[in-house]
Amino acid sequence: MSKQPRDNDFTIKIANVNGTGSASANTLLMKAFFRMGIPVAGKNYFPSNIQGLPTWYEIRASRDGYICRSGRVDVLVAMNAETYRKDLHDVAPGGYLIYDSTWPRAKQLARDDITILGVPLARLCNERFTRARERVLMKNIAYVGVLAALLDLDLAVVRALLQDSFAAKPQLLESNQAAFDLGYHYARENFSCPLPFRATAMNATGGHIMIDGNSTAALGALFAGATVVGWYPITPSTSVIDTFKRHAERLRKDPDTGRTNVAIIQAEDELAAIGMVLGASWNGARAFTSTSGPGISLMSEFLGYGYFTEIPAVLVNVQRCGPSTGMPTRTQQADIMACAYASHGDTRHVLLFPANPEEAFYLTAQAFDLAERLQTPVIVLTDLDIGMNDWMCRDLQWDPAYQPDRGKVMSREQLEKIEKFHRYLDVDQDGIPWRSLPGVHAKGAYFTRGSGHNMYGAYTEDAKEYQAVVDRLRRKWETARQYVPTPVVEQSDRHRVGIISVGSCDGAVREARARLAEAGVGANYLRVKAFPFSRQVQDFLDAHDRIYVVEQNRDAQLRSLLLLETRVDPEKLVAVLHYDGLPIVAASIVDGINQDMARGQAA
Amino acid sequence: MSFLAKPKVAHPGLPRNELGLTVRDYEGGMSTLCAGCGHDSITAALIQAAFELSIPPHRMAKVSGIGCSSKTPAYFASASHGFNSVHGRMPSVATGANAANGELVYIGLSGDGDTLSIGLGQFCHAIRRNLNMLYLLENNGVYGLTKGQFSASADIGSKARKGDVNQQPPIDPCLLALSIGCTFVARSFSGDKAHLVPLLKAGIRHRGFALVDVISPCVTFNDHEGSTKSYQFTRQHAQAVTYADYVPPATEIRSDQAAGTVQAVTLHDGSRVLLHKVGADYDATDRTGAFDYVSRHQARGEIVTGLLFIDEAKPDMHQVQSLPDQPLNSVPYDKLNPGQKALDAIQARFR
Ligand SMILES: Cc1ncc(C[n+]2csc(CCOP(=O)(O)OP(=O)(O)O)c2C)c(N)n1
Ligand code: SF4
Numbered sequence: 001m002s003k004q005p006r007d008n009d010f011t012i013k014i015a016n017v018n019g020t021g022s023a024s025a026n027t028l029l030m031k032a033f034f035r036m037g038i039p040v041a042g043k044n045y046f047p048s049n050i051q052g053l054p055t056w057y058e059i060r061a062s063r064d065g066y067i068c069r070s071g072r073v074d075v076l077v078a079m080n081a082e083t084y085r086k087d088l089h090d091v092a093p094g095g096y097l098i099y100d101s102t103w104p105r106a107k108q109l110a111r112d113d114i115t116i117l118g119v120p121l122a123r124l125c126n127e128r129f130t131r132a133r134e135r136v137l138m139k140n141i142a143y144v145g146v147l148a149a150l151l152d153l154d155l156a157v158v159r160a161l162l163q164d165s166f167a168a169k170p171q172l173l174e175s176n177q178a179a180f181d182l183g184y185h186y187a188r189e190n191f192s193c194p195l196p197f198r199a200t201a202m203n204a205t206g207g208h209i210m211i212d213g214n215s216t217a218a219l220g221a222l223f224a225g226a227t228v229v230g231w232y233p234i235t236p237s238t239s240v241i242d243t244f245k246r247h248a249e250r251l252r253k254d255p256d257t258g259r260t261n262v263a264i265i266q267a268e269d270e271l272a273a274i275g276m277v278l279g280a281s282w283n284g285a286r287a288f289t290s291t292s293g294p295g296i297s298l299m300s301e302f303l304g305y306g307y308f309t310e311i312p313a314v315l316v317n318v319q320r321c322g323p324s325t326g327m328p329t330r331t332q333q334a335d336i337m338a339c340a341y342a343s344h345g346d347t348r349h350v351l352l353f354p355a356n357p358e359e360a361f362y363l364t365a366q367a368f369d370l371a372e373r374l375q376t377p378v379i380v381l382t383d384l385d386i387g388m389n390d391w392m393c394r395d396l397q398w399d400p401a402y403q404p405d406r407g408k409v410m411s412r413e414q415l416e417k418i419e420k421f422h423r424y425l426d427v428d429q430d431g432i433p434w435r436s437l438p439g440v441h442a443k444g445a446y447f448t449r450g451s452g453h454n455m456y457g458a459y460t461e462d463a464k465e466y467q468a469v470v471d472r473l474r475r476k477w478e479t480a481r482q483y484v485p486t487p488v489v490e491q492s493d494r495h496r497v498g499i500i501s502v503g504s505c506d507g508a509v510r511e512a513r514a515r516l517a518e519a520g521v522g523a524n525y526l527r528v529k530a531f532p533f534s535r536q537v538q539d540f541l542d543a544h545d546r547i548y549v550v551e552q553n554r555d556a557q558l559r560s561l562l563l564l565e566t567r568v569d570p571e572k573l574v575a576v577l578h579y580d581g582l583p584i585v586a587a588s589i590v591d592g593i594n595q596d597m598a599r600g601q602a603a
Numbered sequence: 604m605s606f607l608a609k610p611k612v613a614h615p616g617l618p619r620n621e622l623g624l625t626v627r628d629y630e631g632g633m634s635t636l637c638a639g640c641g642h643d644s645i646t647a648a649l650i651q652a653a654f655e656l657s658i659p660p661h662r663m664a665k666v667s668g669i670g671c672s673s674k675t676p677a678y679f680a681s682a683s684h685g686f687n688s689v690h691g692r693m694p695s696v697a698t699g700a701n702a703a704n705g706e707l708v709y710i711g712l713s714g715d716g717d718t719l720s721i722g723l724g725q726f727c728h729a730i731r732r733n734l735n736m737l738y739l740l741e742n743n744g745v746y747g748l749t750k751g752q753f754s755a756s757a758d759i760g761s762k763a764r765k766g767d768v769n770q771q772p773p774i775d776p777c778l779l780a781l782s783i784g785c786t787f788v789a790r791s792f793s794g795d796k797a798h799l800v801p802l803l804k805a806g807i808r809h810r811g812f813a814l815v816d817v818i819s820p821c822v823t824f825n826d827h828e829g830s831t832k833s834y835q836f837t838r839q840h841a842q843a844v845t846y847a848d849y850v851p852p853a854t855e856i857r858s859d860q861a862a863g864t865v866q867a868v869t870l871h872d873g874s875r876v877l878l879h880k881v882g883a884d885y886d887a888t889d890r891t892g893a894f895d896y897v898s899r900h901q902a903r904g905e906i907v908t909g910l911l912f913i914d915e916a917k918p919d920m921h922q923v924q925s926l927p928d929q930p931l932n933s934v935p936y937d938k939l940n941p942g943q944k945a946l947d948a949i950q951a952r953f954r
């Protein structure tokens with residue numbers, strides 16, 4: 001983003017009160033940009049509350065395709081008197097603030113370096129609409145009309161979007177269009193439209209969708225063939241299951257019997273949710289759960305059980321702001337450590353790190369293959385930003401040739417033939433033993449226990465027997481290193497400086513690299529997609545003199561993990577952190593790197 | 604030595620069940636519990652029940668939590684898969700396993716600590732789901748494995764081995780289960796195999812959650828004078844309200860069995876439970892009546908045993924969830940994959 005707003009390069013922020021039904025108006029606005037072919041991102045900053053608290057929605061149009069949070073506001077729609085003072089402050093110099101002028105505005109709430117536009121939204125809607133709820137709702141559509149006039153949105157696109165939304169409800173279509181027109185005409189008649197920066201049609205969104213990562217994670221699980229879900233509601237993960245359920249009920253219905261090929265069980269807590277997943281996976285179904293930080297804490301005992309007894313499980317952890325209850329509706333990447341080593345004892349877990357909803361789809365699906373191949377829990381770490389915000393992603397494709405990798409499961413025929421089955425014997429020397437499913441064959445029977453067991457599956461307290469099993473688990477971990485997705489690496493031999501990052505930092509890192517490059521600072525880039533770290537991560541660490549580790553938590557958890565799990569000189573790894581609960585912005589990365597470089601020069 | 608395999612030599616004269624198996628085919632590893640522990644008698648009763656029901660051993664799945672009682676899945680049916688889970692969380696594992704494949708016979712083993720303290724929540728919710736399983740609570744009033752602390756089933760006034768007297772009111776698993784919709788509630792005593800075996804058979808065949816609370820004395824920590832879970836105390840205070848008799852499907856009922864004090868309940872597979880009633884007015888299909896009877900007699904210091912309540916009509920978890928007949932773990936992927944066309948249709952709404 002340039003310093004000044006330009007055509008197709010600006011950010012709109014709408015301040016509202018939650019429970020006033022602004023979501024559909026905001027989506028309408030965001031999609032109008034998208035359908036005009038302009039890269040766009042929508043970010044929702046909402047309270048952990050049902051009604052009456054402040055909420056903001058931010059829309060960034062970016063002709064350069066930067067869809068992370070911009071960190072600035074060019075047009076602010078102030079619909080919440082409570083936050084007016086703060087909102088006013090947030091507008092960048094030269095920007096615009098739109099407020100509801102139905103009521104008089106205190107004189108001191110002004111700024112001379114921005115333009116303030118009053119629109120009597122409440123009065124316009126009260127005159128036009130009769131029902132109380134309608135009056136509240138339609139104010140939102142009316143400000144979309146105002147913005148459409150100011151930013152020169154394509155009216156045919158807006159009309160088509162309204163038609164799509166209200167195809168089944170013609171009266172609603174009519175009232176929404178009327179509300180839109182109220183705002184639109186008022187702005188045209190009273191302000192000089194369009195603003196110096198506006199929307200102009202582009203061709204950059206074809207082959208893309210605007211989707212949230214909870215929806216795509218759900219779809220990943222659905223397409224991977226998950227049949228059992230144990231879950232307990234928690235923000236911001238709940239919509240993973242809601243979406244899974246909605247699609248599964250339709251797409252998994254057997255036309256002959258009317259029954260559904262899926263069991264979605266709302267558990268009494270997260271301990272039970274993961275217990276259900278382990279029970280189902282032990283029994284040969286693809287099973288998963290979705291949760292957030294507090295749920296991971298509760299699941300820890302069972303996660304260690306799954307690791308030690310080698311039962312597949314898939315977890316989607318939509319990270320939120322910790323510690324403790326923290327800020328449930330704000331984002332962070334602060335569960336990296338808790339997930340990597342969840343549970344007591346020498347326990348470690350395979351982690352996958354999608355950067356956006358598109359990757360959340362593919363990596364959630366892949367998590368099932370990995371979990372079954374490696375016979376261990378796999379945690380997909382997304383976050384609230386990925387999970388609940390709308391991201392522009394390439395269309396999702398499902399390989400028609402895909403077949404699940406069920407891993408090493410003894411068939412009835414194989415069991416029939418072998419002399420004796422041993423659950424934890426490393427027959428293939430890759431650290432992964434064979435398993436058998438209950439009910440298949442008497443020869444496959446074994447006893448799954450979280451207590452000490454030997455390579456045959458029998459109880460043991462024998463020092464050597466125990467150690468042989470945990471050492472083999474460590475060999476399996478090395479095998480896992482070869483199976484997990486490799487990092488994304490963008491590098492040129494010219495640069496000695498590198499950036500390592502993870503997950504939803506990706507967009508901001510890309511924008512930061514472009515800005516640094518403009519200033520003559522070149523930095524290579526590696527984004528980890530999985531734990532254990534692949535060989536490429538070590539290579540990247542070896543190849544650079546100084547490496548900035550960019551992540552969204554206070555304690556530099558990814559950096560810590562790199563220090564623990566690779567051979568790297570700690571002096572080389574510089575933490576660049578963002579952890580206030582809002583999605584990371586490029587500026588915080590650029591500033592962090594510049595500061596470090598300045599320090600280096602001063603020394 | 605870590606693993607004691609019991610030699611499996613079947614005496615040629617041993618009776619065989621419908622599958623041609625002898626009782627030895629239902630045995631497991633050698634027990635490592637204390638000699639005389641009530642839990643071992645329950646294991647023996649389970650072996651007998653599974654044998655008599657002719658369940659193919661590999662079609663049973665044994666699940667448990669943590670405790671001496673939860674170790675018992677290792678001591679029977681070595682041809683069945685077993686899942687010795689974590690403390691108090693067996694019901695969730697059983698729920699997931701059952702959702703994946705409802706065709707297996709699920710046998711859950713737990714203790715009073717495992718069920719009534721750390722696992723109370725999961726126990727209640729499995730009951731509420733009417734999960735189709737036999738849930739055996741091996742109830743000794745103490746935490747055996749951690750050396751004798753009082754459990755939540757210890758009665759007020761019951762004395763610990765070292766002299767402490769329990770002051771907190773007990774949680775009665777049967778009354779609790781009755782109050783939250785359990786569809787099969789029974790109580791028995793590990794020292795009375797003849798009473799226990801038919802209850803286990805009926806519980807296994809019941810469609811839904813079958814709780815069998817078995818007083819199972821801990822000889823090491825809770826079998827002394829002053830304990831209300833000792834062999835002696837239980838023998839003196841147990842009062843059977845019903846004796847169950849399990850009758851397989853298509854078996855004639857003898858006329859002497861059908862006498863006036865007998866209540867017959869038909870299970871969903873056509874088998875029947877005949878309840879020989881001690882009190883002629885006891886109705887094992889009346890939930891509030893059962894609750895009332897048990898609490899009244901309990902107040903008098905009696906331990907009411909027998910099949911206390913049964914409701915065979917209530918839908919189990921599979922029915923409530925409307926799950927397909929084919930177990931979910933064996934539905935072929937082609938049936939699960941919605942395909943690109945469906946994905947395209949979904950994505951059309953995100954443009
Ligand atoms: C999370 C956890 N906390 C504590 C323990 C220790 N522990 C093992 S068995 C047990 C009590 C078992 O009592 P009960 O279920 O009555 O079984 P019993 O040994 O009496 O048959 C406890 C507290 C544990 N294994 N796990
Ligand atoms: S301690 Fe008690 S419950 Fe445990 S095995 Fe010994 S007698 Fe049984």
Ligand SMILES: [Mg+2]
Binds near residue numbers: 747
């Ligand atoms: Mg006990």
